[in-house]
Amino acid sequence: MLIRLTLSSGHEILGLPTENTYGGGWDLGPTWNYVVLDEKPFLVDTGKFGSADALLEMMTFAGISGRDIDFVMVSHGHEDHDGSLSEIAERTGAKVKCHDIYDRLIRFYPERAPDDARKSFPASCWRCFMPPSFSTEHCTEYQKARSRLKIETIGDDGSNLSENAVVYHVPGHSPDSMAVFVGSEAVLVGDTVLPDITPWPSQEAFFDQVQGILSPRYATAASVYGLRAYIRSLAKLKEVGKRQGDLIVLPAHRLFYNGRWNEIDLLTRIDELIAHHVQRCEAILKIVMKGAKTAKEIAMEYFDAPLLKGFGILMAENEVISHCELLSACGDVVSEGDEKFAATGTMNFESAIHSLEP
Secondary structure, three states, X not given: OOEEEEOOOOOEEEEEEEOOOOOOOOOOOOEEEEEEEXXXXXXXXXXXXXXXHHHHHHHHHOOOOHHHOOEEEOOOOOHHHHOOHXXXXXXXXXXXXXXHHHHHHOOOOOOOOOOHHHOOOOHHHOOOOOOHHHHHHHHHHHHHHXXXXXXXXXXXXXXXXXXXXXXXXXXEOOOOOEEEEEOOOEEEEEOOOOOOOOOOXXXXXXXXXXXXOOOOOOOOHHHOEHHXXXXXXXXXXXXXXHHHOOOEXXXXXXXXXXXXXXXXXXXXXXXXXXXXXXXXXXXXXXXXHXXXXXXXXXXXXXXXXXXXXXXXXXXXXXXXXXXXXXXXXXOOEEEEHHHEEEEOOOOOHHHHHHHOOO
């Protein structure tokens, strides 16, 4: 289905869901892409690679021509959000607006790649937890297409996308994540705030290899990567949300799932997400208090077995490492040999998490 929201101001937003299946047990539901019918309509997100026909057909059904779209932006540079960006831009003639980090990471820098296996991948994929063989099979054409994009870059916070839309940089899940506030009535949050599920944070370790590519204003890993960046972004959204009042929250996944609509109260959901990460840090710390363990060993003890099937174990390890990075920064764990994490005997993480500010 597609949806049309009419805001009290009279502005309208179209919600256009595109298929988002990769096989296995992963099921986020469709990717929700949104057309904001401002004075000049614009599109946020384009679904995975190959979604252009479906998106354009839904627009036509809703009475919007692709040629009516002034520009396209993506909430962040993951394939289920920007997979069809190149094709949509080409077929509609729309401009492309994305965060400066997105513009830099989609390019190829073979001379900077960490190893020979990654020379044929853009910088965004150098630390992908999926094996190179998977990326080669599934992502090559998508990566090449987006690397040729001409992009108008967006600033960090408070940039006006249009007469009624303002964008904020909310890194953590991805270093280039953006949230779009439409007046004081709605916010498009991408994957930063989801109902029903918790977005996985990136790793601060990703920063090491791309630091020379990013703007010098991002001087530390925790400024754009990892759990600390993500929690700061949640705090930022909460701060902005308090100024806006009652907002319609439009996520990129699970807006409609299992036969029901998932309405989100922004401030309540942010508190729930932060509490979730406090609880996960506590659980991981309890595991390593029994003895030093690798991220994989922690994941196998913490997560239910069905979640670890196939590439699920790689996603679970990423989750564990991002939390161990925060625990390490707090002094609660240390890295030992053989990539193991050990407890130090302190429990500083909860106060540290609640002290993180926008």
